[in-house]
Amino acid sequence: MTTRREITLHxxxxxxxxxxxxxxxVASQGPNRQAALSNLDEALSVTAAAEADQTKPPEPDAPWFDEHR
Structure with a gap:
């Protein structure tokens, strides 16, 4: 089964x-589009694992993140 997600690239x-x-x-970044998407996949995986373990996901630590919320 394929899950559809809306992803914004900037x-x-x-x-x-x-x-x-x-x-x-959930957001991430990279030096190119593919790296940003790959890093986003990893961030989504880490977030899902934290939710499954009922722990807090990591806080964003990138200044660009707040600009795109």
């Missing part, structure tokens, strides 16, 4: 890319 002024899962608000 190229930053410094050339890096941010990727945000609109449903969960």
């Amino acid at each position: 190229e930053e002024d410094d050339g890096w890319w941010s990727a945000v899962d609109e449903e969960t608000g």
